[in-house]
Amino acid sequence: MKPPAFAYAKARALDHAIELLGVDGARLLAGGQSLIATLNMRLSSPSLLVDINGIGGLEGIALRDGRLEIGALVRHVQAERSAEIARHAPLIARAMPHIGHAAIRNRGTLGGSIAFADPAAELPACLVALGGEVEIAGPEGRRTVAADDFFKDLFETALGPRDVLTAIRVPAATADTRVGFAELARRHGDYAMVGLAAAARADGKAPKDPRLVYFGVGTTPVRARKAEAALAGGSLDQAVAALAQDLAPQDDVQATAAVKTHLAGVLLRRVAQQLEAA
Amino acid sequence: MSPHLVDIRLTVNGEPVNERVEARKTLVDFLRDDLGLTGSHIGCEHGVCGACTVRVDGVVVRGCLMLAAQCDGARVETIEGVSDTGEIADLQEAFEKRNALQCGYCTPGMLLTAQELLARGGVPDRSAIREHLAGNYCRCTGYHAIVDAVESVAETRSKG
């Protein structure tokens, strides 16, 4: 289908974007790889698209005070190739090749993936697993929201209608950081049926403080806390068994809830191996 | 001027183009309907099939997920352009020789996407070729012949 009629404006700067977003029914346009698809399907009908692609200063990747900051307009392809991300945020580096297809990665942005908050998307789960945070600019100035508080419900985040997500920040990996990532998708690059992003600290045998964050199994990224505790206690079998209590997936077009729970266990065994590897 | 109309200046296959477009018009509709460049096809219109693949500022994009209005100042290339310049003549010949197309609906998108991989140089293995083309559906060939064609061109080109 064709999108409904809307007006289009190119924001010159962050302030200008926030001003334009004050128009009733305005919607921010970044890579467009989710938004334009939904417009073509007429799932929404904004009055105005505010294109932020021309705004400078939102495409940097930089290490600051032990945290890696990634600008909202960094494209998936840029993140995939970034030496800084490979070194300081290896979990994100592992997730990148699974996100979309070549042409989509050339346009889609990291900020857009976080803001859109598809429950089957990789990056929101990575951000939660890493205990990262989101930097937001809005009509009342700037604020920082922890990843744990950012994802509220299905496609719902801490962002207000006039807010612009400007960057995400994650703690830079250290020598004892361990990460693991695995997902199952019917076609490489499509959204996952089930996926798992995990981070922990190396500490003798069992991974310490593991954070196991599933995607594709709920309305937001889902932490498997009982499985985390079992894994920290050294029992992978108990961790896999605990998933039945941690996760409550719904049947969807991809798989039934029972299949998803089973696959979550399969992924946990794969990821646990990655967490052990130095 | 209505806020629903946008003036754009860009180049398409090297030719300067100045047009007034509806803000909601996608790039692939603009190319097909306004410029008559019907080599870029339309399949799903939501980013899944890859039939609409074109090149913008040197990289492949979904023509259905970009607005023409966003292409002000851009350099757009379509299958017509890369055919005329001869950039992918060897790839086109390999597709024909290996029966890597039947109905041809997916072919322009396949060629442009494959060319992006080939332009990186070297000989990608078959799984890397499949992965790179994973976003382009072909309902006819079963993909095997397409991978054959791309692989053979990579080998020939790397021999220089």
Ligand SMILES: Cc1cc2nc3c(=O)[nH]c(=O)nc-3n(C[C@H](O)[C@H](O)[C@H](O)COP(=O)(O)OP(=O)(O)OC[C@H]3O[C@@H](n4cnc5c(N)ncnc54)[C@H](O)[C@@H]3O)c2cc1C
């Ligand atoms: C076929 C296909 C397969 C895909 N597969 C995957 C996949 O496997 N995994 C995955 O994660 N994604 C996938 N995607 C989506 C892709 O990664 C998108 O690029 C991404 O989800 C959205 O980023 P965008 O920059 O394109 O945002 P847009 O489409 O421009 O915007 C999406 C939404 O976020 C809002 N938004 C965007 N940027 C900001 C910002 N800086 N501040 C505030 N709000 C903002 C917009 O207003 C809009 O509501 C796929 C897309 C397609 C078409």
Ligand code: FES
């Ligand atoms: S028509 Fe654009 S991806 Fe299918």
Ligand code: FES
């Ligand atoms: S040749 Fe018919 S869709 Fe590919």
